[in-house]
Amino acid sequence: MTKNEPSEKVKELIDANLRRVFSEAAEEDLPERFRDLLAQLKETQPPQDSGQEQ
C-alpha cells in the first residue's frame, strides 16, 4: 500500500471537476414524462395525510 492515495491537491482538483460534471448534469431540464408520471401518481396514489392535515 505505498502511495496509493492521491495528494490533497490532486484530490481537490479531481473533486472540483466531478462536482462540475455532476452539477452540469443536474442542471439539465427534466424530461416531460417525469412530470406526467408524478401527476399520474398523485391521482392514483394520493399522498397520505402524514399528520399535517390541512
Next chain:
Amino acid sequence: MTADLPPEEELVTHLPALRAFAISLTRNKSTADDMVQDTIVKAWTHIGKFQPGTNMRAWLFTILRNTFYSDRRKSRREVADIDGVITAKLAEKPAHDGRLQLQDFKRAFDTLPVEQRETLILVGASGFSYEEAAKMCGVAVGTIKSRANRGRKRLSELMHIDEDGPVELTDRATMAVVASNSGTSF
C-alpha cells in the same frame, strides 16, 4: 429549504440530482431516465418507509442504485449501453477550450469501473461522507475509501495531472475548472 415539505413534494426537489447520478452510473441518458422513472414509482409507493428528518437524497440514491444493479443482473448486460463516449479517445493535446477539457474529463470518468464512478459521485461530487456512502452501497467504509482513491488516482493519470509538480494551468483538469468557473457569474 426542503425540510418542511411533505415527502412527496420533497421527492421532486431531488430529481435533478437523482438523474445526474443515474447518468453517471449508466452513461446513457435514456437508460438513466428509465431508471429514474422506476425510482420515482418505487419511492412514491413506499414513501411511508421514508423516515422524515433523515436524508431523502440518500434514500432515493439508494433506491436508484439498487434498481441499477438489479437491472444489470437481470440483463447480464455489462456495459452494453454506452452513448458512444467511452470509446472516444482523449484528445492528444490538451485543448485550449475549457469546455473541451471538461468533455475530456467526462470521457475519462466514463472509463472508470462502475463502483468507482458511483463512489466518486457520492463522495466526490455529492458531498456524502465515506460513512454515508458505505451505508448506501452496503460495503465497508474502507472499501469506499479505496474505491475513491483508485478512481481519483486513475483520473489524475488520464488527465495527466502531475502528482509531484505544482498544478499548472495547462493541466486539463485545472483548465476545465477554471473555464467553467469563469463562465458562471456566481
